[in-house]
Amino acid sequence: MKEFKGRVLNGGYFKGEAVVSHQGVNTLASFQSSAIMHADKVKIADQNNPDIFQKNVTGKALCLPQTIGSTTGGMVLQVICSMGINPSCLLFSEHIDSLAGAGVILSVVWENSELIAIDQLGQEFLDTVRSGDIIEVTEDGTVRIL
Amino acid sequence: MAYRHKMKLTPAQVDILEGKQGAVKAKVMETIVRYGDMFEATELVPVTHGEGHLVTSFGLSLLKPVYRIMDELISAGLKVEEGFTIDPRPYDPENVSYNPLDRLMYSKILYGAQESYEKQLAQLGLKSGDSFTCTCYYPEIGNVPDKGDVLSWAESSAVNYANSVLGARCNRNSGMIELFGSIVGFVPKFGLLTDEGRKARWKVTVNTTKKPLPQILGSAIGIKVMEDVPYVVGLDRWIGNELTDECKSYLKDFGAATASNGAVGLYHVENVTPEAREFGETLLCDGYNEYVIDDAELERVYRSYPVMWKHPEKKGTIAFVGCPHLSSTQLEEWADRILDGLKSGDRRKVACQTILCTPVPVRKAFENTEKYALLRKSGVEVTSICPLMYTSNPLTKSRRIMTCSNKLRTYSLARYYKDDELLAIITGKEE
Numbered sequence: 001m002k003e004f005k006g007r008v009l010n011g012g013y014f015k016g017e018a019v020v021s022h023q024g025v026n027t028l029a030s031f032q033s034s035a036i037m038h039a040d041k042v043k044i045a046d047q048n049n050p051d052i053f054q055k056n057v058t059g060k061a062l063c064l065p066q067t068i069g070s071t072t073g074g075m076v077l078q079v080i081c082s083m084g085i086n087p088s089c090l091l092f093s094e095h096i097d098s099l100a101g102a103g104v105i106l107s108v109v110w111e112n113s114e115l116i117a118i119d120q121l122g123q124e125f126l127d128t129v130r131s132g133d134i135i136e137v138t139e140d141g142t143v144r145i146l
Numbered sequence: 147m148a149y150r151h152k153m154k155l156t157p158a159q160v161d162i163l164e165g166k167q168g169a170v171k172a173k174v175m176e177t178i179v180r181y182g183d184m185f186e187a188t189e190l191v192p193v194t195h196g197e198g199h200l201v202t203s204f205g206l207s208l209l210k211p212v213y214r215i216m217d218e219l220i221s222a223g224l225k226v227e228e229g230f231t232i233d234p235r236p237y238d239p240e241n242v243s244y245n246p247l248d249r250l251m252y253s254k255i256l257y258g259a260q261e262s263y264e265k266q267l268a269q270l271g272l273k274s275g276d277s278f279t280c281t282c283y284y285p286e287i288g289n290v291p292d293k294g295d296v297l298s299w300a301e302s303s304a305v306n307y308a309n310s311v312l313g314a315r316c317n318r319n320s321g322m323i324e325l326f327g328s329i330v331g332f333v334p335k336f337g338l339l340t341d342e343g344r345k346a347r348w349k350v351t352v353n354t355t356k357k358p359l360p361q362i363l364g365s366a367i368g369i370k371v372m373e374d375v376p377y378v379v380g381l382d383r384w385i386g387n388e389l390t391d392e393c394k395s396y397l398k399d400f401g402a403a404t405a406s407n408g409a410v411g412l413y414h415v416e417n418v419t420p421e422a423r424e425f426g427e428t429l430l431c432d433g434y435n436e437y438v439i440d441d442a443e444l445e446r447v448y449r450s451y452p453v454m455w456k457h458p459e460k461k462g463t464i465a466f467v468g469c470p471h472l473s474s475t476q477l478e479e480w481a482d483r484i485l486d487g488l489k490s491g492d493r494r495k496v497a498c499q500t501i502l503c504t505p506v507p508v509r510k511a512f513e514n515t516e517k518y519a520l521l522r523k524s525g526v527e528v529t530s531i532c533p534l535m536y537t538s539n540p541l542t543k544s545r546r547i548m549t550c551s552n553k554l555r556t557y558s559l560a561r562y563y564k565d566d567e568l569l570a571i572i573t574g575k576e577e
Contacts, residue, residue, distance in 0.1 A: 101184045
């Protein structure tokens with residue numbers, strides 16, 4: 001078991017599957033299609049991200065360095081949270097970026113979302129965790145790869 | 147109980163946070179303060195260029211949370227006092243050919259909330275019906291901040307341009323955050339609002355044998371530096387030192403590609419952009435990274451773009467030019483090149499549906515010209531929509547959309563072509 005500690009942006013408990021992107025996740029390109037299609041799961045649609053392209057992230061822990069792309073990003077995250085099809089956790093190896101940060105806050109303040117967000121887990125976290133790993137996240141920002 | 151903020155707030159700001167100007171404004175303020183705290187902002191600073199720019203211009207039916215918040219803001223009597231511009235409309239049945247199914251999809255299903263959303267926008271401070279463009283900084287639109295102005299804008303390409311070419315200060319705000327900052331008149335001081343945050347972590351040397359295409363150069367840099375600030379040297383050799391219309395159009399397209407292929411909010415170009423002219427290489431951080439771009443590197447990046455069409459062997463059916471919107475100079479150039487290409491190939495009509503996108507005031511002025519009449523005769527459509535929103539329609543997925551915009555390529559299934567390649571296809575010179 002490997003353990004990592006990050007900064008808690010919005011805390012909570014989670015145990016479940018990890019989906020890992022080693023490159024920045026483009027929120028608009030990744031989530032928009034599923035939202036438009038009123039899908040019951042988010043299937044990543046970003047053609048430029050082979051790590052997670054076409055993977056289901058709903059209810060899972062999305063592990064990533066940061067998000068990138070359009071400034072609709074935060075709002076898109078808010079929308080998928082309001083639809084209840086969001087990843088349960090966002091686990092950032094780096095400092096959260098301004099678009100994802102906005103999305104987390106909009107979801108928490110305006111949607112009462114329980115989206116868990118932890119950042120600054122470090123590069124070693126992203127180098128260690130693999131898609132499909134079962135991980136446990138606790139309130140204090142500890143992430144365990146089981 | 148009011149949110150326990152970490153940053154320094156003035157007594158007036160605390161009053162807003164504690165609800166002394168109403169519960170909804172308190173919630174707006176809480177969002178802004180939490181946002182700042184997340185980024186270790188030291189304080190909230192006044193927005194000095196009060197005209198906002200919003201990214202969310204489309205009445206997508208699924209954006210229910212946005213409409214609900216808008217209603218709350220309107221009910222509380224909140225608005226952007228100095229008004230705002232906003233990204234392009236998604237649908238233009240007057241100037242773009244749609245089949246009946248598309249019309250139904252855009253007007254009733256996909257963007258069925260457009261009319262009611264635009265009413266909300268008007269109540270919140272939308273300047274006019276001509277204000278729908280991603281390039282609000284063109285003189286024809288007039289939302290042009292001064293160097294050093296603090297903004298509360300979104301739209302990655304507009305923020306990128308305002309920071310880099312105009313020398314204004316704005317973070318890469320998300321949709322809704324930009325509206326909230328414009329309403330309360332304050333934004334958190336962090337990142338690109340600080341001198342330190344505007345320093346470059348990358349020195350990018352352009353070492354090409356010809357003028358690089360802005361869309362590919364920007365893409366290469368965006369992919370490499372992600373959200374860092376690049377300091378670009380060697381580009382002035384190709385684009386000159388003066389911020390002419392041509393140079394600004396180049397930087398607009400270059401910047402949009404850095405912002406969409408990466409997350410660049412600010413770039414400096416040696417001897418060209420205002421801060422690079424003023425401070426030179428002192429803008430480079432200690433221990434900066436280096437990236438050298440030559441012809442081979444640009445070709446490598448270009449070749450790496452995936453073709454997402456179901457039948458990549460077939461010809462494209464729709465060509466989009468103008469993401470971000472074409473400037474009047476660019477619109478004239480594309481018109482000339484298409485008309486010249488048709489003439490030299492002895493063709494009367496373009497070979498595929500061809501859509502040029504430009505802001506409403508630029509289009510209206512262009513519509514009075516003879517060139518516009520010739521273009522229309524050749525089948526070219528000139529509109530002010532957002533091409534990306536056109537591609538949001540699931541029915542377009544099988545249409546083999548072509549573009550010379552790296553932003554559109556990134557966010558859709560559109561295939562990227564270099565300008566000359568796309569022109570050859572449009573004018574029927576390439577099968």
